[in-house]
Amino acid sequence: MVAGARPNGSDTEQAMALARSLKDFAPDLGNFFGTLEDSRKQAMEQAYESKLGGLTLDEVKAKVAEGRIDNYDDPYFQAALHKGIGIKQAQADILDLQSRMAGQKTDNGDPIDPTDPDAIDHAKSALYQQRMGQYEGNEYFTSGYLPLLDQVGSQLTTAAAEGRNSKLKTAAIDTAGAAIEQTLSNGKASGADINTTLAGINSSRAGLMKVYNFAPQDWDNILLATADKYADRGDATTASAILDYRNEAGGSLSGKLSLSPKVSAIREKALAQQSKTNSEAFINARVQARQMASNGEDPSDYIASVEGKAPGTFSASERVALSDQALDRQRTLRAQQEEATARFAIDQQNANAKNAILAHNMAGSEPPRGSDMIPAGLTLTDVQVPKYSYGKSEPEMITYTAEQQRNDLAQRYFNQPDRPGETPSQRFERESLWAEANGITDGASWMSIAKSAPAALSVAGATGNIQSTNMKSLQTGYATYNALRTRGSDNYLARLLPQDTRDTYEGIRFLTTEGGQTFEDAARTVAKSRFDESKLTVEDKTIRASKLEDAVSGITSSLRDGWFSGPSGGGQGLAISNPGDIQARIRDLAQRLVVNGLPQDVAVAQAAKRVQDTTVNINGYATSSLGLPDGIAPAAEQYAQQWIKDHPEDELEAKDLKFVPLNDTGGGFAMVDARGGLGRSIIPYVSPQAIMKSYQDLKLGQLQDARAAEAARRENNARNAKDRLSTGSAPQASSAATSGQGPVNVSGFVKGVADENLQAQTEASEAGANGQYVPIEPAPGIPPQSITDLIGKLTGLGVDTAPGSKGQH
Structure with missing residues (x-):
């Protein structure tokens, strides 16, 4: 209690003292004031208890030392304090009672059984003595501690005794059931008649019931459970023998077993399981033989082994038919292999013919590896080359145009190894610019198609109708954009294509991949929504963006812990160092989906699910899994560990290094330190395929x-x-x-x-x-x-x- 007047005030105390002095002169008045004093005492203690609020003794003493409690010596305060401490201590001791017994030993040195009632009483008494000594027999402490400890201790003792008896009974039933099952198994192995084995079990019934303290119902349950096990295995013979056994005097294994309603159910299950097992074996054998024949493998030996165990599974005509089918399949497979070999050789011939032309044109002028230009003055002309075809003895002559030669020549440089330190986006940029500079049609048209195709949407208007020619142009542009998106970085795309163009393609991509629409329907949806978008005011767009931001923030804050906080949250068990990237991805995706025709709530939910489904946690860095092989996370971790071992000279400590993606395109990985900064020894580009191959090799x-x-x-x-x-x-x-x-x-x-x-x-x-x-x-x-x-x-x-x-x- 903090400093201040005591409950009821000093005037009341003076009145109480006067009443006590009047007892001898006015007994009735004294008794009245005595009752009033008892009530006041109880009220005082309750008031102090509520003020203390569960403080421990040490906490109270600390407040006294600070001068925040000025009535520590008040007997009512002491009573309330120690009673509360007693209750609180009893609660803690009760929770800790059984765990305190762990590791303790009896007087004989044996471990104490935590379910032993006597052990609980012993531990409870030890705790009581310890507390009484600690508080020097404080009666107020005892009034709170002892009743609660006795009450709950008795409950623990009773529950432990019941649990112990139940545990012993369950163990005895399991032991007896296992003994009966083992006896039946031994009898079967020795070739003994099952009724002879059951007679031995029957003769030991009385002894087993006495040893394990079984009631007749317990014995019945053991026999029923044993029969049920054999029924599950499809052993109807053993299950029925247990249920039907009669000794020479006409007695069964159990006098009342035949009256149990479970008996008929067990019989039916045993017969059904046995029939099912036989039926499955019959079906599986026939399926296996047919599969062998379909694969060109002669099933004759397999059929013979099946017939030895289950005669009649295959008819004589089936055996012949399956063997003939296997031979036919062998001939077909052999012919297919020969055709594939011949076609491969023909393809090689055709490729060699074109390669010879290219080599002739480049003779003496082929640039060194890595050159960015076709040699100046190189003239390519149309030529005739042979084209071989499967099934034809003579080739036909076709025209190998100069444009085709130029494109094929370009492929030689497109497929060259990456340059040291070059990222995928840098390589793509170099190749595309090289193609444009050298007049390669395919390369030169990449950018123009990607930039011009979305114009087809602008003529669709409010209806969203797109003419077939415009739709084809849009499909070509979309395919080009996807190629750029797969191989280039976001910065590269931003430099090449306007934001509106990229949003158009992204809208189509999301509607097809996430919304399940066809390309044509997605294009029409985007066209119509773009028309509607053009009619919105700046204020409308601002309000919509604000609402979208609130929705995104709400869903990301509710989902983030479930994704990445650990196994308890269903996540991947690792904290991430870039949660802001996740929010940015969801916000960007949702915004584009809204602009391209999806309702806001649907757009946010789909964007969040898209990010969650396509996010992988690699060494604490959340990145898009698109374009990354399955299992890249453990592979990257192993690659990082190996890289650290191979680079001991690095200035950073090994434990502070980790391997993370450079961007969300899956293009490459780099070593970073614990603060997220690039280390001194950097791997500018390591492809996911190289990481996976290293992991697979390991x-x-x-x-x-x-x-x-x-x-x-x-x-x-x-x-x-x-x-x-x-x-x-x-x-x-x-x-x-x-x-x-x-x-x-x-x-x-x-x-x-x-x-x-x-x-x-x-x-x-x-x-x-x-x-x-x-x-x-x-x-x-x-x-x-x-x-x-x-x-x-x-x-x-x-x-x-x-x-x-x-x-x-």
Whole structure:
């Protein structure tokens, strides 16, 4: 309580003192004032309790020392203070009660079970003694601490006892169920009749129920659960045997089991699962055989193995038809391969013919690599070249025009390697200017088409109708813009194209990619909205921009944490260093969508989703994922770590360096320090493809190392097996056996070889599907012989090594 008058004032206290002095002279009046005093005491304590507001003792003493509390010695104040402290301490101790028991031990040195009621009582008493000593038996503290501790402690004790009993009961039921299931499994493995096994279980029922303290209902539930497990596996025979068992006296495993409503459900499930399993196996076998035939692989051996297990799966006519289909497919594939080879050779012939013309024209005048100009005075003329076609014995002569020659010549320079320190946008600018300077038609028309095409929208008017010729021109300009956008930077586009032109193309692009419109519909939408836009006043546009800014700010602030704050928010788990870039991207996209015909709320939502779906967090830098390969983030991180290792001479500390994109085009990456500034040793341009290849090479190397180690281990095991077989000595414990893997098994080794090759091919196929190049090759050290030859090589026995066969030298 802060400095000030005490509750009720000094006049009341004087009256109370007078009342106490009158007790002997006026008992009734004294009793009345005694009751009043008790009420006042309770009111005083409550008033102090509300003023204290849950302060700790140390906090109160600090305020006393500061002079902010002047009634610390008031007994009512002390009562309220220590009662509140007692309640607060009890609450903390209760929350901490079980955790305090962790690590404690009994008098015998055994760990204390946190669910043991006696242990809880022991811990509670220890806490009570500790607090009473700490507060020197303060009665006010005790009045707040002890009742609450006793109440909740008793609840903990009761809950712990119930939980302990339930836990023990559950464990006992699980143990008994596992024992019954293991007994059935052992009996089946030994060939015993299932009813004989069940008779043994039945004879031990009384003993098991006594040991585990089971009630009859518990036993019934164990049997039902066991039968249900076999039903799930499709083993209707075992499930039914458990439910139907009767001993010689006519008793079942459980006298009331047959009355359970679950019995019929278990029977039906077991039969249905068994039928489903058989049906699936039948269907899968036929699908597999047909697939083999479609791939040109003879399914005869596979069909024979299936028929050995499930006769009648294939009819005789089906076997013949599938074998014939496999042969036909083999012929087709062979013919396709031959045709592809021939077409490739023809394409090479045609290319060589044109290359010869180019080489002749450039003979003696070809500029050095990197020249920006075609040699002055070079004259190109139309010439006749042969064109070979598949299926024709003789080529036809076609005209290879001077313009085509000039364009093909330009491609030689477009495809040259990047110059040192050159960014993608710089390269693109150099190539386009070179093309214009040398009169290359395609290059010269890039800019003019991109600039002039949007004019087709201006004649559409309020209806949005665009003539077919204008639509075609717009499509060409849009394709050109996309090419520029993909290869150039934003600054480069801004210098080449007006903002209005870029917004037109962006509107079409967003409406087609995000709005799901066709190109024609998107172009009409943009044309109509541009007409409507022209009718707006400056004030209208300002108001709209302000509303859009509010909407963007609201959605970005609500989504940002969910994107990047960490796993709990569903994000990528990394803080970003450029949140402003995200807001700018959403704002820019939303503005363009609004201008090009989308309602504001739809535009903002689509822009936010677009940015979220196309943003990747690379070393703490949020950038557009457009144009970047999948998995670029971990690859860039690994590349950065390797770069740091390879450049120890850099002045910046390695821990302060990271690898981030230079811009949002995916064009290149650079090393920066922790403050975001470029470091001294800069990598001006590293393509995403180079980063991914480095990452894939690392992973492939790790995979090959692992395969090599495994192959060496298998080869060593196989050599030991061969030595033992050739000498006739008894099997000895090998390194595999001593490591817990058991003796070498030759047939298992052969299967492992086949599995390993299959795994290698699967991994390579998956990598290829992801755009990676991983060569398919056998595991290191594995000879390419057939399985039969491989067995003979490993064992020295050129005969069948199937189980039960006898090998001969």
